[in-house]
Amino acid sequence: MSTIQILFFFLTALALFSAIMVLVSKNPVHSVLWLIVVFFAISGHYVLLNAQFLAIVNLIVYAGAIMVLFLFVIMLMNLNSEAEPRKHIWMKMAGVISGGCFLMVLVSLVRQATDMQQRTALMGSGNVGLIKNLGKALFSDYVVPFEISSVLFLSAMVGAIVIGKK
């Protein structure tokens, strides 16, 4: 096993374990903190793919900003394990069954996707994810969606002000 492989498996295990902990944790604050660990593991994957910009932006935006706001809200509302509504056993069963079905579909999908087996990810090489190439793609090929997304952000901003203003 090469270093990259070892790192890959470590990060994957970490991501999966933390993701499960997000769901299992009784305390919402713990869930948020585990989610941050997930983001770190995903960012690690990005670095392995040589997409450094994505990796760090993932951390800055998700772990650094959005999750802080999450923590904010959870701390202010003082949510804890007692505040969690008790769900009916049938609801839980339904969730487990539908989730299980979906998992089965996805697993069988990965097993049967023979056309994907020949393809491998570019690990540690390839420079598509570097900021220079990303910038070029964003301002040439993807300039229309880039500009149009400004409408999206504008409407979100208008919304924030409409809701936030007294």
Add this chain to the structure above:
Amino acid sequence: MTLLAIDWGLLIEKLVLIAVVVFGSLGIALYTTFAERKVAAVLQDRPGPNRAGPFGLLQPFADGLKLIMKEEIIPNTSNRVLFILGPGLAMTAALMTCAVIPWSSHVEMFGRKIELQIADINIGILYIFGVVSMGVYGIMIGGWASNNKFSLMAALRGASQAISYELAMGLSLIAVLMLSGSLSLKTIVEEQMAQGGLWNIAYQPLGFLIFFVCALAECNRTPFDLPEAENELNFGYHQEYSSMKLGFYLFAEYVNMIMSSAVMACLFFGGYDVPFLDESTLAPNIAAIIGVAALLTKIVIFIFVFMWIRWTIPRFRYDQLMNLGWKTMIPLALVNMLITGAAILWKAGV
């Protein structure tokens, strides 16, 4: 020296560098606490600490010893794991910044060319940004885990303050990046060092001002030390902490100060550049030593300014702080960005 496909020489080199930088930073931070008390004393016309050692020079060790020897109290109702995690996170986040700071050019030793930078990644500034945004968690987790309303309020204040000022900080940085065309701190410094190149402060005075104010806010220094406002919040987010865990929080603040000074020096004041001196004519090792000295001098000057501000300017009120951040800093940074872009366009002759 390659074994198991790993260049052990590089590994050892980097480990030594990390150790030197981390312990160096901690050492400087140690004496910064001392400097703070001395500066405060000078500004308030009193002698300051002068008992431990000559001129009180051993005072920081005495302080450290005191913190370590004190009884460790973890409140019963606190969240134990997070309570311990908080100061650790604060300290880690503070120290991690040093990884991308170019302390000087390279030295040649044992036939190897050793770069005096732990990692020259091509997203250097963004990395710093990411780490800084992680620093909030130290405060928030510590404040929440204490299970004390004052701690929680202070932590929330600290976090909202940090997020608000991060925005303006990032926007002011964009103007610098537009000039340099690179995110790597090393490249930015080298561009300022090049013959005929001026320090970025000459092009970006407004950008620097914004960055400096935001750095003050990020480090929770006066006039932005709202999280520790003792008249409103007793002692702030580390109210329940004692012993070395408290020490870590206090210490992290000083490490943060050093790191933000170093970043400011690199971005706006030529990093390890000595003005009016052509480093390329000197032997590399000598140039490196001069470079480190130059960078440290700049850092010390910045730290002094930090302290000077602390002991002269009163604290903001919370709404003033938010108004300044959102209604002054961010628009100013946007204007700065616009002007820089226009100037670059004009210079390019389009």
Add this chain to the structure above:
Amino acid sequence: MNAIIFSALAGVVMMYSGIITSKKTVIKYIAAIALVVLIAANLLQVYGIWQISVDTRDMLSFEKFGLVFNTLAFTATLIYVLLSGKEIENAGVNVAEYFALIFFVLCGVSILSSFNGLLMMFLGIEILTIPLYILTASDKRNLRSNEASLKYFLMGSFSTGIMLMGIALVYGATGSFALHTNAPVALSATGGIKASFLEVAGMILMFVSMAFKVSAAPFHFWTPDVYDGAPGVFTSFMATVVKAAGFIAFIRLFEGHTAILGPTWKILLAFVIVATLLIGNVTAVFQQSVKRMLSYSSIAQAGFMLFALYSSNDMAKEGLLLYSVAYSLATIGIFAVLIKLKDYAFDDFNGLGKTHPALAFATTVCLLSLAGIPLTGGFFAKYYMLASMVKEGGPLWLLIVAVLFAAVSVYYYFRVIQAMYFKEGTPSVQTEITSGFKAGMVLLAILIILLGIAPSLVLNLFYF
């Protein structure tokens, strides 16, 4: 491109109009003028006279179908603004911003009618829905409005997440966001389809998400609460223009892809259609509030619109245009009357036939159109849907089920008519009813009847 650019610009203009004037009526008229300009700009492109051409690298393709839909959607919005403008003015303090958000929604609509890639589709859907979350919450003092908005937002972002997962899988399988660049579908030796499994799973996830957006059962649970909780004016907009745009996006997305999904696709779709019709119609029967009844009826109508997806031939596209117009006009009309009343209960309509005969007449026409009674627009809309399904060789039982549920729907629509004409009482009209409003309603009713007599009015737009 005209529609996208002009609607975004109009949104910005509306934002500034709030600074220039504080008179709400002036803002309303600015919005109406902006809408007229928008329609004109779009028509210029429809007839190829003038357009802003942008190299979109094949991410948007402006076909007649989408452009005609734009025209219809903008016209419906104009009618909506003229009829219910008074209530938008009274919905809250930030009137200029509400209009701005409506224009941003229209920008999303025009993206959804012309996207040619998953990336643009995603952007379009987000631009469409994010303003809606805010419009839902615009009645800030009202807890129900807040709850509706939060519910809508949480569920909506969850379904967006599912859609993103689907897009990611499709992208992983094909390496491109484009809709129609996929290699021709090859049949494998066993007769199954040799598409990448990732792509199939991706399409199914996108189906789930789109079904959520158009509130098809079993993904409809948000609809009654959100439509009921949101201020009535905005429910009217959400249930009409936005819903129709969702269907346009739905059909554009799946048009070229149904072959990949194989024969199972039709079974899946038939199940969704039947479930939607069943839940929408049967639950609507038991509602005590007209507003809530209308939200269930909108689920039921979605079931009919899904037939366009089932057949996805040219006739279905025509039918979908017709359906969007007929359904939108009728729903806008009913809501315009409904929000003038105090509560949204059936009893509020009592005696409306005596006190306001013109309004009662117009409402009746709208209700008949929704029920699909001949001589109204709704009849041909439903007819086209079912005929296209039969043309495509759809099963007979599906047809019978659809007709049966259309019959069920007559019951709850007639409850309102019965209240208006056959029950004694005074309708609790809250706001003053101007003669302009009455005239508008009657014109709307005439328009609906016109559509019912000559549906080619709309369909000719498609061809000429």
